[in-house]
Amino acid sequence: MSQNNVSRRGFIRSASAGAAAVTAGVVGAYGSSAEKANTLAVLGGTPVRKEPFPVWPQTTAEIEKSLVAAFRSRKWGRTLGERRHGSGQVGQFEKRFAEMVGAKHCLGTGSGTQSLHTALHAVGVEAGDEVLVAPCTYLASIQAVLMCNALPVFVDVDLDTFQMDPNKIEPLVNENTRAIEPVHIGGIPCDMEPLMAVAAKHNLKVVEDAAQAHLAEYKGKKCGTFGDLGCFSFQTSKVIACGEGGAIVGDDGELMEKCYTFHNIGLSSDGKGAAVGTKYRMHEFEAAVLNPQLATLAEQTKARNESAAYLAKRLEEIPGIKPQKLYDGVSQAAYYIYGFRYQKEHFNDAPKEKFLRALRGEGIRFTTMYFDELNKQPFIENTLNSRTFQKIFPKERLRQYREQNHCPSNDQLSAEGVWLPQYAFLGGKELMDDIADAMAKIHENREQLARV
Numbered sequence: 538m539s540q541n542n543v544s545r546r547g548f549i550r551s552a553s554a555g556a557a558a559v560t561a562g563v564v565g566a567y568g569s570s571a572e573k574a575n576t577l578a579v580l581g582g583t584p585v586r587k588e589p590f591p592v593w594p595q596t597t598a599e600i601e602k603s604l605v606a607a608f609r610s611r612k613w614g615r616t617l618g619e620r621r622h623g624s625g626q627v628g629q630f631e632k633r634f635a636e637m638v639g640a641k642h643c644l645g646t647g648s649g650t651q652s653l654h655t656a657l658h659a660v661g662v663e664a665g666d667e668v669l670v671a672p673c674t675y676l677a678s679i680q681a682v683l684m685c686n687a688l689p690v691f692v693d694v695d696l697d698t699f700q701m702d703p704n705k706i707e708p709l710v711n712e713n714t715r716a717i718e719p720v721h722i723g724g725i726p727c728d729m730e731p732l733m734a735v736a737a738k739h740n741l742k743v744v745e746d747a748a749q750a751h752l753a754e755y756k757g758k759k760c761g762t763f764g765d766l767g768c769f770s771f772q773t774s775k776v777i778a779c780g781e782g783g784a785i786v787g788d789d790g791e792l793m794e795k796c797y798t799f800h801n802i803g804l805s806s807d808g809k810g811a812a813v814g815t816k817y818r819m820h821e822f823e824a825a826v827l828n829p830q831l832a833t834l835a836e837q838t839k840a841r842n843e844s845a846a847y848l849a850k851r852l853e854e855i856p857g858i859k860p861q862k863l864y865d866g867v868s869q870a871a872y873y874i875y876g877f878r879y880q881k882e883h884f885n886d887a888p889k890e891k892f893l894r895a896l897r898g899e900g901i902r903f904t905t906m907y908f909d910e911l912n913k914q915p916f917i918e919n920t921l922n923s924r925t926f927q928k929i930f931p932k933e934r935l936r937q938y939r940e941q942n943h944c945p946s947n948d949q950l951s952a953e954g955v956w957l958p959q960y961a962f963l964g965g966k967e968l969m970d971d972i973a974d975a976m977a978k979i980h981e982n983r984e985q986l987a988r989v
């Protein structure tokens with residue numbers, strides 16, 4: 538509780554009494570600091586946190602130098618030979634990122650979305666195929682499937698871990714299922730062992746959406762290296778960021794060459810290939826901004842994990858706040874976002890919106906999931922009704938698809954989920970304490986939520 542007159546313990550101790558007085562209308566103008574500490578800030582009390590969160594993205598002297606060097610080099614786009622020789626900003630980035638995640642190859646792209654589209658195309662997802670994917674994700678994971686004219690078949694989530702439930706995958710496999718697209722949501726690894734076992738049993742390709750999971754590990758192996766291909770994003774909010782940017786990693790040289798060709802307007806790396814393709818190349822400025830960040834990523838990841846472990850312990854004290862759990866196999870998380878469920882029954886039945894207003898008032902920053910109930914968003918139904926999808930998929934399959942497209946656990950997660958941003962976890966214990974104290978204060982004073 539930064540620069541607050543009331544000590545952490547003092548605030549907890551006096552909270553109930555103060556809150557009761559306020560509710561009863563005994564205290565008129567919340568005069569004393571104790572009264573203010575026990576009044577939700579959104580109702581005029583003293584906020585738990587007054588300092589800003591750490592800034593993101595970071596603008597270091599190293600990044601600036603690297604960017605200016607790329608600018609002055611007058612070589613702003615990548616050239617063919619550089620991929621083979623690991624030179625140029627993009628070539629260097631690909632080489633170092635592949636090493637860091639433990640993959641044989643890496644291909645830079647213009648975004649995570651482009652990476653997913655390219656990877657799904659490369660593993661052979663085509664019109665009429667089906668791809669199993671979780672509904673708790675960013676819309677790009679789904680759009681990439683639709684861009685291949687394939688059906689995204691939603692696997693409901695596990696309410697403890699917020700990830701695709703590995704036990705719910707197999708019943709959804711049919712003769713048209715081509716791939717599984719696990720999304721390591723929050724930058725926390727999915728339960729890869731059972732998931733890969735289902736893929737192997739049914740001969741399915743696996744394209745990992747590791748857009749949020751840089752350096753996350755399951756049983757000591759990095760996310761993005763379990764499946765046939767792994768896709769990353771370097772969009773501004775990510776733990777290494779360059780505005781927009783992405784990468785695909787993989788061990789299979791032939792598959793990576795297919796990715797290269799597709800992302801390079803159908804031209805293979807020897808300049809000869811003749812296949813369908815688009816232009817999804819990473820440019821030198823993006824890589825110039827990313828390269829210096831590779832030096833700090835491991836250290837920052839460690840700091841985020843330490844902060845997250847500390848916060849999880851503190852949140853155990855607060856009824857109705859349920860953080861996203863890690864599977865036993867998780868040896869390191871990326872914590873791109875730190876998720877928790879808000880259970881209103883422990884907060885006087887106050888709707889999530891009121892809790893969030895109160896949390897913001899206490900000086901805590903958060904994000905909600907970008908798209909609640911993603912499996913029900915209109916872009917899916919509109920695509921099913923498109924001329925292309927009507928031509929490709931039998932009417933009966935589309936009828937069945939609509940009928941089966943229910944993810945009750947994800948609906949609950951959408952209603953209850955709240956996410957804290959990754960940069961908060963660079964703020965150390967002090968910021969973690971403020972987050973936990975803010976939630977404890979709201980819980981202690983939950984009857985005030987009715988007036989928020």
Ligand SMILES: Cc1ncc(COP(=O)(O)O)c(C=O)c1O
Binds near residue numbers: 648649
């Ligand atoms: C899970 C997930 N998949 C895919 C993407 C798409 O990445 P990009 O925004 O770089 O296209 C994102 C970006 O936020 C994401 O969070």
